[in-house]
Amino acid sequence: MNPGLLAATVLCALGFLGIPFLIAGAPVESTMGVVQKIFYFHVPCAWLLLLSTIYCAVGSVQYLFTGSERGDQRAVASAELAVLFGACTLVSGPLWGWVAWGYPWTWDARLTSSLLLWLMMVGYLLARRYGGPAARKLSAALALFAAADAPLVYVSVNVWRTIHPKTTVVPSLSPGMRGVFWTSLLLFTLLWIVLFTVRLRLERMRASMTQLELAYEDAHA
Amino acid sequence: MPPAMGTAGQSPPVPHASWLSQTIAIAMKDLRIEWRSREVVYTMGFLATLVVLVFSFAFVAGQDSSIGPGTVAGILWVAVLFSGTIALSRAFDRERESEAIRALLLSPVPRSAIYVGKLAATALVMFVVELIVAPLAGVFFSARMAAHPLWLALLLLLGTIGFCAVGVVFSAALLRSRSRDALLGALLFPIVVPVLMAGARGTSILLDPAADLDGAMFWTRFLLVVDVVFVAVGLWAFEPVATGE
Amino acid sequence: MTASIAIAGAYGFIWTAVLVYVISVARRMKSVQREMDDLRRRVEKS
Numbered sequence: 001m002n003p004g005l006l007a008a009t010v011l012c013a014l015g016f017l018g019i020p021f022l023i024a025g026a027p028v029e030s031t032m033g034v035v036q037k038i039f040y041f042h043v044p045c046a047w048l049l050l051l052s053t054i055y056c057a058v059g060s061v062q063y064l065f066t067g068s069e070r071g072d073q074r075a076v077a078s079a080e081l082a083v084l085f086g087a088c089t090l091v092s093g094p095l096w097g098w099v100a101w102g103y104p105w106t107w108d109a110r111l112t113s114s115l116l117l118w119l120m121m122v123g124y125l126l127a128r129r130y131g132g133p134a135a136r137k138l139s140a141a142l143a144l145f146a147a148a149d150a151p152l153v154y155v156s157v158n159v160w161r162t163i164h165p166k167t168t169v170v171p172s173l174s175p176g177m178r179g180v181f182w183t184s185l186l187l188f189t190l191l192w193i194v195l196f197t198v199r200l201r202l203e204r205m206r207a208s209m210t211q212l213e214l215a216y217e218d219a220h221a
Numbered sequence: 222m223p224p225a226m227g228t229a230g231q232s233p234p235v236p237h238a239s240w241l242s243q244t245i246a247i248a249m250k251d252l253r254i255e256w257r258s259r260e261v262v263y264t265m266g267f268l269a270t271l272v273v274l275v276f277s278f279a280f281v282a283g284q285d286s287s288i289g290p291g292t293v294a295g296i297l298w299v300a301v302l303f304s305g306t307i308a309l310s311r312a313f314d315r316e317r318e319s320e321a322i323r324a325l326l327l328s329p330v331p332r333s334a335i336y337v338g339k340l341a342a343t344a345l346v347m348f349v350v351e352l353i354v355a356p357l358a359g360v361f362f363s364a365r366m367a368a369h370p371l372w373l374a375l376l377l378l379l380g381t382i383g384f385c386a387v388g389v390v391f392s393a394a395l396l397r398s399r400s401r402d403a404l405l406g407a408l409l410f411p412i413v414v415p416v417l418m419a420g421a422r423g424t425s426i427l428l429d430p431a432a433d434l435d436g437a438m439f440w441t442r443f444l445l446v447v448d449v450v451f452v453a454v455g456l457w458a459f460e461p462v463a464t465g466e
Numbered sequence: 467m468t469a470s471i472a473i474a475g476a477y478g479f480i481w482t483a484v485l486v487y488v489i490s491v492a493r494r495m496k497s498v499q500r501e502m503d504d505l506r507r508r509v510e511k512s
Contacts, residue, residue, distance in 0.1 A: 034473065095473075
Protein backbone atom coordinates (compact mmCIF):
# COMPACT_ATOMS: atom_id res chain seq x y z
CA MET A 1 0.00 0.00 0.00
CA ASN A 2 1.51 3.29 -0.98
CA PRO A 3 1.67 6.10 1.60
CA GLY A 4 -0.73 8.39 -0.25
CA LEU A 5 -3.45 5.76 -0.37
CA LEU A 6 -2.81 4.85 3.27
CA ALA A 7 -3.10 8.47 4.34
CA ALA A 8 -6.29 8.92 2.34
CA THR A 9 -7.80 5.76 3.84
CA VAL A 10 -6.97 6.86 7.39
CA LEU A 11 -8.34 10.34 6.71
CA CYS A 12 -11.49 8.80 5.26
CA ALA A 13 -11.99 6.50 8.23
CA LEU A 14 -11.48 9.35 10.72
CA GLY A 15 -13.77 11.56 8.71
CA PHE A 16 -16.58 9.04 8.67
CA LEU A 17 -16.21 8.55 12.42
CA GLY A 18 -16.46 12.30 12.91
CA ILE A 19 -19.04 13.35 10.37
CA PRO A 20 -22.11 12.01 12.27
CA PHE A 21 -21.30 14.38 15.13
CA LEU A 22 -20.89 17.26 12.72
CA ILE A 23 -24.19 16.44 11.07
CA ALA A 24 -25.93 16.02 14.40
CA GLY A 25 -24.58 19.41 15.42
CA ALA A 26 -25.69 21.17 12.24
CA PRO A 27 -28.73 23.45 12.56
CA VAL A 28 -32.12 21.78 12.07
CA GLU A 29 -33.88 22.92 8.90
CA SER A 30 -36.98 24.88 9.85
CA THR A 31 -39.61 23.54 7.40
CA MET A 32 -38.47 19.93 6.90
CA GLY A 33 -37.05 19.27 10.32
CA VAL A 34 -34.52 16.61 11.19
CA VAL A 35 -35.07 14.53 8.04
CA GLN A 36 -33.24 17.17 6.00
CA LYS A 37 -30.04 15.71 7.46
CA ILE A 38 -30.23 12.86 4.94
CA PHE A 39 -29.23 15.50 2.43
CA TYR A 40 -25.62 15.53 3.73
CA PHE A 41 -25.15 11.97 2.50
CA HIS A 42 -27.62 11.90 -0.34
CA VAL A 43 -26.22 14.75 -2.42
CA PRO A 44 -22.58 13.56 -2.28
CA CYS A 45 -23.74 10.10 -3.39
CA ALA A 46 -25.66 11.59 -6.31
CA TRP A 47 -22.63 13.64 -7.25
CA LEU A 48 -20.44 10.54 -7.18
CA LEU A 49 -22.94 8.69 -9.38
CA LEU A 50 -22.58 11.43 -11.96
CA LEU A 51 -18.79 11.63 -11.59
CA SER A 52 -18.40 7.86 -11.95
CA THR A 53 -20.59 7.76 -15.04
CA ILE A 54 -18.64 10.53 -16.74
CA TYR A 55 -15.36 8.91 -15.79
CA CYS A 56 -16.59 5.57 -17.08
CA ALA A 57 -17.53 7.13 -20.41
CA VAL A 58 -14.14 8.87 -20.70
CA GLY A 59 -12.32 5.61 -20.02
CA SER A 60 -14.55 3.78 -22.50
CA VAL A 61 -13.84 6.32 -25.23
CA GLN A 62 -10.11 5.89 -24.65
CA TYR A 63 -10.46 2.13 -24.81
CA LEU A 64 -12.67 2.08 -27.90
CA PHE A 65 -10.67 4.50 -29.99
CA THR A 66 -7.09 4.06 -28.88
CA GLY A 67 -7.30 0.50 -27.55
CA SER A 68 -6.08 1.75 -24.19
CA GLU A 69 -6.28 -1.08 -21.63
CA ARG A 70 -5.91 1.45 -18.85
CA GLY A 71 -8.93 3.32 -20.11
CA ASP A 72 -10.92 0.10 -19.95
CA GLN A 73 -9.70 -0.61 -16.43
CA ARG A 74 -10.67 2.90 -15.32
CA ALA A 75 -14.06 2.49 -16.95
CA VAL A 76 -14.92 -0.75 -15.19
CA ALA A 77 -13.76 0.57 -11.82
CA SER A 78 -15.90 3.70 -12.26
CA ALA A 79 -18.90 1.67 -13.42
CA GLU A 80 -18.87 -0.40 -10.24
CA LEU A 81 -18.64 2.73 -8.13
CA ALA A 82 -21.45 4.31 -10.14
CA VAL A 83 -23.66 1.35 -9.28
CA LEU A 84 -22.61 1.49 -5.62
CA PHE A 85 -23.19 5.21 -5.13
CA GLY A 86 -26.23 5.15 -7.39
CA ALA A 87 -27.80 2.56 -5.10
CA CYS A 88 -26.99 4.79 -2.12
CA THR A 89 -28.61 7.77 -3.88
CA LEU A 90 -31.70 5.82 -4.84
CA VAL A 91 -32.24 4.47 -1.34
CA SER A 92 -31.52 7.62 0.64
CA GLY A 93 -33.55 9.85 -1.69
CA PRO A 94 -36.90 8.04 -1.38
CA LEU A 95 -36.38 7.64 2.38
CA TRP A 96 -36.14 11.40 2.59
CA GLY A 97 -39.09 11.90 0.25
CA TRP A 98 -41.22 9.55 2.30
CA VAL A 99 -40.94 11.88 5.27
CA ALA A 100 -40.66 15.24 3.49
CA TRP A 101 -43.22 14.70 0.71
CA GLY A 102 -45.27 11.92 2.23
CA TYR A 103 -44.49 9.52 -0.62
CA PRO A 104 -41.18 7.92 -1.53
CA TRP A 105 -41.12 8.32 -5.27
CA THR A 106 -42.12 10.91 -7.81
CA TRP A 107 -41.26 11.00 -11.50
CA ASP A 108 -39.34 14.18 -11.10
CA ALA A 109 -36.62 14.91 -13.67
CA ARG A 110 -33.74 14.37 -11.29
CA LEU A 111 -35.12 11.20 -9.76
CA THR A 112 -35.93 9.64 -13.09
CA SER A 113 -32.62 10.62 -14.66
CA SER A 114 -30.65 9.20 -11.73
CA LEU A 115 -32.65 5.99 -11.89
CA LEU A 116 -32.05 5.59 -15.62
CA LEU A 117 -28.38 6.46 -15.29
CA TRP A 118 -28.08 3.84 -12.58
CA LEU A 119 -29.89 1.26 -14.72
CA MET A 120 -27.51 1.96 -17.59
CA MET A 121 -24.50 1.44 -15.35
CA VAL A 122 -26.00 -1.81 -14.06
CA GLY A 123 -26.36 -2.70 -17.73
CA TYR A 124 -22.67 -1.91 -18.19
CA LEU A 125 -21.72 -4.45 -15.55
CA LEU A 126 -24.19 -7.01 -16.95
CA ALA A 127 -22.79 -6.54 -20.45
CA ARG A 128 -19.29 -6.97 -19.15
CA ARG A 129 -20.09 -10.10 -17.28
CA TYR A 130 -22.36 -11.91 -19.73
CA GLY A 131 -21.57 -10.21 -23.02
CA GLY A 132 -19.52 -13.05 -24.48
CA PRO A 133 -16.33 -12.55 -26.48
CA ALA A 134 -16.97 -8.88 -27.33
CA ALA A 135 -18.13 -7.98 -23.81
CA ARG A 136 -15.59 -5.25 -23.21
CA LYS A 137 -16.32 -3.48 -26.47
CA LEU A 138 -20.04 -3.86 -25.90
CA SER A 139 -19.88 -2.33 -22.43
CA ALA A 140 -17.70 0.50 -23.69
CA ALA A 141 -20.24 1.27 -26.42
CA LEU A 142 -22.96 1.17 -23.79
CA ALA A 143 -21.11 3.72 -21.67
CA LEU A 144 -20.77 5.94 -24.72
CA PHE A 145 -24.50 5.78 -25.43
CA ALA A 146 -25.27 6.34 -21.76
CA ALA A 147 -23.21 9.52 -21.68
CA ALA A 148 -24.83 10.84 -24.86
CA ASP A 149 -28.22 9.82 -23.56
CA ALA A 150 -28.06 11.55 -20.17
CA PRO A 151 -28.93 15.07 -21.40
CA LEU A 152 -31.70 13.66 -23.62
CA VAL A 153 -33.18 11.83 -20.66
CA TYR A 154 -33.04 14.96 -18.56
CA VAL A 155 -34.79 17.12 -21.16
CA SER A 156 -37.44 14.54 -22.00
CA VAL A 157 -38.29 13.81 -18.39
CA ASN A 158 -38.38 17.49 -17.59
CA VAL A 159 -40.96 18.16 -20.29
CA TRP A 160 -42.78 14.87 -19.77
CA ARG A 161 -43.51 15.44 -16.11
CA THR A 162 -44.70 19.04 -16.38
CA ILE A 163 -48.23 17.64 -16.54
CA HIS A 164 -47.64 16.23 -13.07
CA PRO A 165 -47.79 18.32 -9.90
CA LYS A 166 -44.52 20.00 -9.24
CA THR A 167 -42.66 19.18 -6.09
CA THR A 168 -39.83 21.56 -5.70
CA VAL A 169 -38.21 21.24 -2.35
CA VAL A 170 -34.88 22.87 -2.79
CA PRO A 171 -33.17 23.12 0.54
CA SER A 172 -31.68 26.53 1.09
CA LEU A 173 -28.60 26.16 3.16
CA SER A 174 -27.78 28.29 6.15
CA PRO A 175 -24.08 28.95 6.79
CA GLY A 176 -23.98 26.32 9.52
CA MET A 177 -25.29 23.69 7.13
CA ARG A 178 -23.07 24.76 4.29
CA GLY A 179 -19.90 23.92 6.20
CA VAL A 180 -21.12 20.46 7.10
CA PHE A 181 -22.34 19.84 3.57
CA TRP A 182 -19.03 20.69 1.92
CA THR A 183 -17.11 18.66 4.48
CA SER A 184 -19.32 15.70 3.71
CA LEU A 185 -18.97 16.19 -0.03
CA LEU A 186 -15.18 16.33 0.23
CA LEU A 187 -15.14 13.29 2.45
CA PHE A 188 -17.26 11.28 0.03
CA THR A 189 -15.09 12.33 -2.89
CA LEU A 190 -12.05 11.18 -0.93
CA LEU A 191 -13.80 7.87 -0.27
CA TRP A 192 -14.45 7.57 -3.99
CA ILE A 193 -10.77 8.14 -4.76
CA VAL A 194 -9.72 5.49 -2.26
CA LEU A 195 -12.24 2.93 -3.52
CA PHE A 196 -11.39 3.74 -7.13
CA THR A 197 -7.67 3.30 -6.54
CA VAL A 198 -8.18 -0.05 -4.83
CA ARG A 199 -10.61 -1.30 -7.47
CA LEU A 200 -8.24 -0.19 -10.23
CA ARG A 201 -5.46 -2.12 -8.57
CA LEU A 202 -7.64 -5.25 -8.62
CA GLU A 203 -8.27 -4.76 -12.35
CA ARG A 204 -4.54 -4.33 -13.02
CA MET A 205 -3.75 -7.42 -11.00
CA ARG A 206 -6.23 -9.34 -13.10
CA ALA A 207 -4.71 -8.01 -16.30
CA SER A 208 -1.18 -9.00 -15.33
CA MET A 209 -2.49 -12.36 -14.13
CA THR A 210 -4.04 -13.01 -17.55
CA GLN A 211 -0.78 -12.09 -19.24
CA LEU A 212 1.22 -14.35 -16.94
CA GLU A 213 -1.15 -17.20 -17.64
CA LEU A 214 -0.87 -16.69 -21.38
CA ALA A 215 2.90 -16.57 -21.17
CA TYR A 216 2.89 -19.75 -19.10
CA GLU A 217 0.64 -21.53 -21.54
CA ASP A 218 2.79 -20.40 -24.45
CA ALA A 219 5.90 -21.72 -22.74
CA HIS A 220 4.28 -25.08 -22.04
CA ALA A 221 2.37 -25.52 -25.24
CA MET B 222 -6.03 -7.33 -29.40
CA PRO B 223 -4.50 -7.33 -32.91
CA PRO B 224 -6.29 -5.23 -35.47
CA ALA B 225 -8.28 -7.19 -37.99
CA MET B 226 -6.58 -7.88 -41.27
CA GLY B 227 -6.88 -4.80 -43.43
CA THR B 228 -9.05 -2.41 -41.43
CA ALA B 229 -11.62 -0.54 -43.43
CA GLY B 230 -9.76 2.75 -43.37
CA GLN B 231 -6.65 1.43 -45.06
CA SER B 232 -8.23 -0.71 -47.71
CA PRO B 233 -8.03 0.63 -51.25
CA PRO B 234 -11.20 2.33 -52.45
CA VAL B 235 -13.31 0.20 -54.72
CA PRO B 236 -13.93 1.97 -58.02
CA HIS B 237 -17.52 2.72 -59.01
CA ALA B 238 -18.88 1.83 -55.59
CA SER B 239 -19.79 4.91 -53.66
CA TRP B 240 -20.48 4.81 -49.95
CA LEU B 241 -24.18 5.24 -50.64
CA SER B 242 -24.41 2.41 -53.13
CA GLN B 243 -22.54 0.09 -50.76
CA THR B 244 -24.92 1.04 -47.97
CA ILE B 245 -27.90 0.37 -50.19
CA ALA B 246 -26.38 -2.94 -51.27
CA ILE B 247 -26.06 -4.07 -47.64
CA ALA B 248 -29.60 -2.98 -46.81
CA MET B 249 -31.03 -4.56 -49.95
CA LYS B 250 -29.29 -7.84 -49.23
CA ASP B 251 -31.00 -8.04 -45.82
CA LEU B 252 -34.32 -6.91 -47.17
CA ARG B 253 -34.19 -9.47 -49.96
CA ILE B 254 -33.52 -12.27 -47.48
CA GLU B 255 -36.35 -10.98 -45.33
CA TRP B 256 -38.63 -10.75 -48.34
CA ARG B 257 -38.04 -14.42 -49.12
CA SER B 258 -38.66 -15.76 -45.63
CA ARG B 259 -40.71 -12.91 -44.11
CA GLU B 260 -39.54 -14.37 -40.83
CA VAL B 261 -39.04 -11.16 -38.88
CA VAL B 262 -42.17 -9.45 -40.16
CA TYR B 263 -44.30 -12.44 -39.18
CA THR B 264 -42.75 -13.20 -35.79
CA MET B 265 -42.35 -9.59 -34.78
CA GLY B 266 -45.78 -8.64 -36.06
CA PHE B 267 -47.35 -11.54 -34.20
CA LEU B 268 -45.59 -10.66 -30.96
CA ALA B 269 -46.49 -6.96 -31.28
CA THR B 270 -50.14 -7.88 -31.84
CA LEU B 271 -50.04 -10.19 -28.84
CA VAL B 272 -48.61 -7.44 -26.65
CA VAL B 273 -51.45 -5.12 -27.73
CA LEU B 274 -53.97 -7.89 -27.05
CA VAL B 275 -52.52 -8.70 -23.65
CA PHE B 276 -52.79 -5.05 -22.69
CA SER B 277 -56.35 -4.88 -23.94
CA PHE B 278 -57.30 -7.92 -21.81
CA ALA B 279 -55.62 -6.23 -18.86
CA PHE B 280 -57.00 -2.72 -19.27
CA VAL B 281 -60.33 -2.85 -21.08
CA ALA B 282 -63.30 -3.52 -18.84
CA GLY B 283 -66.95 -3.81 -19.85
CA GLN B 284 -68.39 -2.66 -23.14
CA ASP B 285 -66.35 0.51 -23.50
CA SER B 286 -63.14 -0.26 -25.34
CA SER B 287 -61.66 3.24 -25.27
CA ILE B 288 -59.06 3.70 -22.59
CA GLY B 289 -57.78 7.19 -23.27
CA PRO B 290 -55.20 8.36 -25.82
CA GLY B 291 -52.28 8.36 -23.35
CA THR B 292 -52.69 4.67 -22.54
CA VAL B 293 -53.22 3.63 -26.17
CA ALA B 294 -50.11 5.52 -27.22
CA GLY B 295 -48.11 3.92 -24.44
CA ILE B 296 -49.33 0.43 -25.33
CA LEU B 297 -48.53 0.94 -29.02
CA TRP B 298 -44.99 2.06 -28.29
CA VAL B 299 -44.31 -0.64 -25.74
CA ALA B 300 -45.56 -3.24 -28.23
CA VAL B 301 -43.38 -1.82 -30.99
CA LEU B 302 -40.21 -1.55 -28.93
CA PHE B 303 -40.54 -4.91 -27.19
CA SER B 304 -41.20 -6.76 -30.42
CA GLY B 305 -38.47 -4.68 -32.07
CA THR B 306 -35.82 -6.57 -30.12
CA ILE B 307 -36.68 -9.57 -32.30
CA ALA B 308 -35.80 -7.63 -35.44
CA LEU B 309 -32.61 -6.37 -33.82
CA SER B 310 -31.42 -9.69 -32.58
CA ARG B 311 -32.06 -11.16 -36.04
CA ALA B 312 -30.20 -8.27 -37.73
CA PHE B 313 -26.82 -9.94 -37.34
CA ASP B 314 -28.04 -13.47 -36.79
CA ARG B 315 -27.91 -14.26 -40.47
CA GLU B 316 -24.31 -13.12 -40.63
CA ARG B 317 -23.37 -15.58 -37.92
CA GLU B 318 -24.53 -18.54 -39.93
CA SER B 319 -21.61 -19.89 -41.97
CA GLU B 320 -19.42 -17.08 -40.63
CA ALA B 321 -20.71 -14.57 -43.15
CA ILE B 322 -19.84 -11.76 -40.75
CA ARG B 323 -16.15 -12.46 -41.21
CA ALA B 324 -16.47 -12.10 -44.95
CA LEU B 325 -18.49 -8.95 -44.53
CA LEU B 326 -15.91 -7.39 -42.21
CA LEU B 327 -13.01 -8.42 -44.42
CA SER B 328 -14.61 -6.94 -47.50
CA PRO B 329 -13.53 -3.40 -48.40
CA VAL B 330 -16.95 -2.02 -47.46
CA PRO B 331 -16.54 0.75 -44.89
CA ARG B 332 -17.89 -0.07 -41.44
CA SER B 333 -20.12 2.96 -41.55
CA ALA B 334 -21.83 1.58 -44.66
CA ILE B 335 -22.42 -1.74 -42.88
CA TYR B 336 -23.85 0.12 -39.89
CA VAL B 337 -26.16 2.36 -41.87
CA GLY B 338 -27.20 -0.49 -44.16
CA LYS B 339 -28.12 -2.72 -41.23
CA LEU B 340 -29.84 0.20 -39.51
CA ALA B 341 -31.92 1.01 -42.59
CA ALA B 342 -32.94 -2.59 -43.22
CA THR B 343 -33.90 -3.27 -39.59
CA ALA B 344 -35.77 0.02 -39.20
CA LEU B 345 -37.66 -0.58 -42.43
CA VAL B 346 -38.80 -4.05 -41.40
CA MET B 347 -39.88 -2.71 -38.01
CA PHE B 348 -41.71 0.13 -39.69
CA VAL B 349 -43.69 -2.29 -41.87
CA VAL B 350 -44.80 -4.10 -38.72
CA GLU B 351 -45.76 -0.78 -37.11
CA LEU B 352 -47.96 0.05 -40.09
CA ILE B 353 -49.94 -3.10 -39.31
CA VAL B 354 -49.96 -2.83 -35.53
CA ALA B 355 -50.92 0.84 -35.20
CA PRO B 356 -54.29 0.50 -36.99
CA LEU B 357 -54.92 -2.70 -35.05
CA ALA B 358 -54.39 -0.88 -31.78
CA GLY B 359 -56.73 1.80 -33.10
CA VAL B 360 -59.42 -0.81 -33.69
CA PHE B 361 -58.96 -2.61 -30.38
CA PHE B 362 -59.04 0.56 -28.30
CA SER B 363 -61.33 2.72 -30.46
CA ALA B 364 -58.52 5.26 -30.81
CA ARG B 365 -58.37 7.92 -33.51
CA MET B 366 -55.35 6.52 -35.33
CA ALA B 367 -56.51 8.07 -38.61
CA ALA B 368 -56.64 11.63 -37.31
CA HIS B 369 -53.07 12.47 -38.35
CA PRO B 370 -51.88 9.35 -40.17
CA LEU B 371 -48.77 10.81 -41.81
CA TRP B 372 -47.64 12.56 -38.67
CA LEU B 373 -48.14 9.39 -36.66
CA ALA B 374 -46.17 7.42 -39.24
CA LEU B 375 -43.39 10.00 -39.05
CA LEU B 376 -43.25 9.71 -35.25
CA LEU B 377 -43.09 5.93 -35.48
CA LEU B 378 -40.38 6.07 -38.14
CA LEU B 379 -38.24 8.54 -36.20
CA GLY B 380 -38.64 6.53 -33.00
CA THR B 381 -37.74 3.32 -34.80
CA ILE B 382 -34.59 4.85 -36.27
CA GLY B 383 -33.44 6.00 -32.84
CA PHE B 384 -34.18 2.60 -31.36
CA CYS B 385 -32.32 0.76 -34.11
CA ALA B 386 -29.38 3.17 -34.04
CA VAL B 387 -28.55 1.94 -30.54
CA GLY B 388 -29.75 -1.59 -31.07
CA VAL B 389 -27.69 -2.38 -34.16
CA VAL B 390 -24.45 -1.58 -32.29
CA PHE B 391 -25.42 -3.81 -29.37
CA SER B 392 -26.67 -6.54 -31.64
CA ALA B 393 -23.36 -6.56 -33.52
CA ALA B 394 -21.40 -6.73 -30.29
CA LEU B 395 -23.60 -9.53 -28.94
CA LEU B 396 -23.20 -11.59 -32.11
CA ARG B 397 -21.29 -14.37 -30.39
CA SER B 398 -22.74 -14.05 -26.94
CA ARG B 399 -24.83 -16.90 -25.62
CA SER B 400 -27.09 -14.63 -23.59
CA ARG B 401 -27.72 -12.30 -26.50
CA ASP B 402 -31.48 -12.20 -26.45
CA ALA B 403 -31.66 -11.66 -22.72
CA LEU B 404 -28.99 -8.97 -22.72
CA LEU B 405 -30.15 -7.03 -25.76
CA GLY B 406 -33.36 -5.84 -24.15
CA ALA B 407 -31.80 -5.29 -20.75
CA LEU B 408 -29.12 -3.02 -22.17
CA LEU B 409 -31.29 -1.31 -24.73
CA PHE B 410 -34.36 -0.21 -22.80
CA PRO B 411 -32.78 2.14 -20.24
CA ILE B 412 -31.07 3.94 -23.09
CA VAL B 413 -34.07 4.25 -25.38
CA VAL B 414 -36.35 5.64 -22.68
CA PRO B 415 -36.22 9.11 -24.30
CA VAL B 416 -37.45 7.52 -27.55
CA LEU B 417 -40.27 5.73 -25.77
CA MET B 418 -41.21 8.84 -23.83
CA ALA B 419 -41.17 11.17 -26.83
CA GLY B 420 -42.98 8.65 -29.04
CA ALA B 421 -45.67 7.86 -26.50
CA ARG B 422 -46.27 11.49 -25.51
CA GLY B 423 -46.29 12.66 -29.12
CA THR B 424 -48.65 9.88 -30.21
CA SER B 425 -50.95 10.56 -27.28
CA ILE B 426 -51.28 14.19 -28.35
CA LEU B 427 -52.03 13.13 -31.93
CA LEU B 428 -54.74 10.75 -30.73
CA ASP B 429 -56.37 13.28 -28.45
CA PRO B 430 -58.91 15.47 -30.29
CA ALA B 431 -58.74 18.14 -27.60
CA ALA B 432 -54.95 18.37 -27.42
CA ASP B 433 -52.75 21.18 -28.61
CA LEU B 434 -50.62 20.01 -31.56
CA ASP B 435 -47.67 22.18 -30.50
CA GLY B 436 -46.75 19.42 -28.09
CA ALA B 437 -46.64 16.86 -30.88
CA MET B 438 -44.40 19.22 -32.82
CA PHE B 439 -42.03 19.45 -29.87
CA TRP B 440 -41.78 15.67 -29.52
CA THR B 441 -41.28 15.19 -33.25
CA ARG B 442 -38.37 17.63 -33.18
CA PHE B 443 -37.06 16.01 -30.03
CA LEU B 444 -37.10 12.58 -31.70
CA LEU B 445 -35.17 14.06 -34.59
CA VAL B 446 -32.49 15.29 -32.17
CA VAL B 447 -32.41 11.88 -30.49
CA ASP B 448 -31.94 10.22 -33.87
CA VAL B 449 -29.09 12.52 -34.81
CA VAL B 450 -27.33 11.92 -31.48
CA PHE B 451 -27.84 8.16 -31.50
CA VAL B 452 -26.83 7.68 -35.14
CA ALA B 453 -23.73 9.85 -34.58
CA VAL B 454 -22.68 7.85 -31.52
CA GLY B 455 -23.58 4.63 -33.33
CA LEU B 456 -21.44 5.48 -36.35
CA TRP B 457 -18.64 6.34 -34.01
CA ALA B 458 -18.90 3.26 -31.83
CA PHE B 459 -19.76 0.67 -34.48
CA GLU B 460 -16.32 0.67 -36.08
CA PRO B 461 -14.31 -0.39 -33.02
CA VAL B 462 -17.09 -2.69 -31.80
CA ALA B 463 -17.32 -4.54 -35.09
CA THR B 464 -13.59 -4.66 -35.72
CA GLY B 465 -12.58 -7.32 -33.25
CA GLU B 466 -13.60 -9.16 -30.17
CA MET C 467 -42.23 6.58 8.55
CA THR C 468 -40.62 8.89 11.04
CA ALA C 469 -37.66 11.13 10.40
CA SER C 470 -35.32 9.25 12.71
CA ILE C 471 -36.05 5.88 11.05
CA ALA C 472 -35.50 7.43 7.61
CA ILE C 473 -32.17 8.95 8.63
CA ALA C 474 -30.99 5.77 10.31
CA GLY C 475 -32.09 3.77 7.28
CA ALA C 476 -30.35 6.03 4.78
CA TYR C 477 -27.09 6.27 6.71
CA GLY C 478 -27.19 2.61 7.61
CA PHE C 479 -27.73 1.58 4.00
CA ILE C 480 -24.90 3.75 2.70
CA TRP C 481 -22.45 2.51 5.29
CA THR C 482 -23.44 -1.11 4.80
CA ALA C 483 -23.24 -0.81 1.01
CA VAL C 484 -19.75 0.69 1.12
CA LEU C 485 -18.64 -1.92 3.63
CA VAL C 486 -20.01 -4.79 1.54
CA TYR C 487 -18.31 -3.35 -1.53
CA VAL C 488 -14.96 -3.09 0.25
CA ILE C 489 -15.27 -6.68 1.45
CA SER C 490 -16.15 -7.85 -2.05
CA VAL C 491 -13.15 -6.08 -3.58
CA ALA C 492 -10.90 -7.51 -0.88
CA ARG C 493 -12.16 -11.02 -1.55
CA ARG C 494 -11.69 -10.67 -5.28
CA MET C 495 -8.18 -9.37 -4.70
CA LYS C 496 -7.39 -12.29 -2.46
CA SER C 497 -8.58 -14.77 -5.06
CA VAL C 498 -6.48 -13.17 -7.80
CA GLN C 499 -3.53 -13.20 -5.41
CA ARG C 500 -4.13 -16.88 -4.76
CA GLU C 501 -4.23 -17.64 -8.48
CA MET C 502 -1.01 -15.71 -8.94
CA ASP C 503 0.75 -17.63 -6.19
CA ASP C 504 -0.53 -20.84 -7.70
CA LEU C 505 0.86 -19.90 -11.08
CA ARG C 506 4.17 -18.90 -9.57
CA ARG C 507 4.45 -22.27 -7.89
CA ARG C 508 3.72 -24.02 -11.18
CA VAL C 509 6.35 -21.92 -12.93
CA GLU C 510 8.93 -22.74 -10.27
CA LYS C 511 8.14 -26.44 -10.41
CA SER C 512 8.68 -26.65 -14.13
